[in-house]
Amino acid sequence: MAKFSITGGKSLHGEIHIRGAKNAALKMMAASLLTAEPVELQNVPDIKDIRTMIKILEHLGATIDFRDNTMNINCSGITLKNPDHDLVKHMRASIVIVGPLLARFGNISIPQPGGCLIGARPIDTHVNALRQLGVNIEQTNDKYNFSVKHLIGHTIILEEMSVTATENVLMAAVLAKGTTEIRLAASEPEIEDLAVMLNSMGAKIRGAGTSKITIEGVQKLHGVTHRILPDRIEAGTFAIAAAVSRGDVKISGIIPEHLDSILQKFQQANINFSVEHGDTLYVKPTTIFRPISFDTRPHPGFPTDLQAPMAVLLTQANGTSKIFETMYEGRLGYVTELMKMGANIKTIDAHTIIVTGPTPLYGRSITSFDIRAGATLIIAALIAQGPSIIDRVELVDRGYEKIDERLRSLGADINRIS
DSSP: OOEEEEEOOOOOEEEEEOOBOHHHHHHHHHHGGGOSSOEEEESOOOOHHHHHHHHHHHHHTOEEEEETTEEEEEOTTOOOSSOOHHHHHTOGGGGGGHHHHHHHHSEEEEEOOOOOOSSOOOSHHHHHHHHTTTOEEEEETTEEEEEOSSOBOOEEEOSSOOHHHHHHHHHHHTTSBSEEEEESOOOOHHHHHHHHHHHHTTOEEEOBTBSEEEEEOOSOOOOEEEEOOBOHHHHHHHHHHHHHTTOEEEEESOOGGGGHHHHHHHHHTTOOEEEETTTEEEEOOOSOBOOOEEEBOSTTSBOGGGHHHHHHHHTTBSEEEEEEOOSOTTTTTTHHHHHHTTOEEEEEETTEEEEEEOOOOBOOEEEOOSHHHHHHHHHHHHHSBSEEEEEOTHHHHTTSTTHHHHHHTTTOEEEEEO
């Protein structure tokens, strides 16, 4: 397993460009299964999860060329309907191949998808929604068997505002007979971008990005060239790292309105920043951070993926802050590692912590538990006194492209140990 060696105490300076959104790219790769014509995706992040999805699609018979953040996919040669079970178990986002494979071939068998250990995430919402489109679903031990003769449009009220369930139903419904309406749909920007891509392929989708999406089924989709929107989570991560290091960093290639809830908390925390030229977030040196309280919510609320990085910043704020994690009961696992470094954090329950600052952090040997916890510990190590060793950083590689190299370009003292 790889590790990062980080010596803290250096402010970040310079400019960094944001890569394409991981949570959009993975779903668009799945969407390529809906057509036998070539699909080109631009601005694809070169991260471990993308490489895993490539293997899943190639196992099914797709041919893929990926270089310089551009991916060309051809699914005309798909021969298998069932993905490699070991690969699916490594990444929860693999669940989104179900909708496209059902729409095009009518059946698929998969195990319970895996991924980060951030709490229980059953696929019941997917199962119940797909049943309403006429899908027969049988579960045997750890395996789900999906089959359907003809997908039939239906009004579906999701049991929760699940991003991946919304995307699965959306991709299945584009080739269904009749009209499908998804109510209580998730409204993340990545869903809206997926709909833009699908409409460019010939789909008829209205309302993506809102809680009600209408899909009029069509008989066939064609190929497309699509550029993926920037990753708002990556932008927020680098912005928090720049701010807490008292740095001076320009973060280019963003969509500011996708960061509304994040920038609102930045203002409340007294972070010195500005948005310039319509696509650049300029984080400037901040002297005093103010304590804040917030909870995580589905978009447009504060994203759960930035809850942990924000906690590091709050260890340096003058006073007491409260964080309420509403999404996943396992998302506070990083707290123990921050406390090893000297953070003053009190765990109230599985969803709530109290952070008191400012407290100095000290370099320690610590362990990453998931993608975002790993990024959090990197940020903490950047401001800690002395050296830190972070173990299991291959988890961070799942969501951030060459994060060590990019931080080094901003002046961080970070090195990878294989």
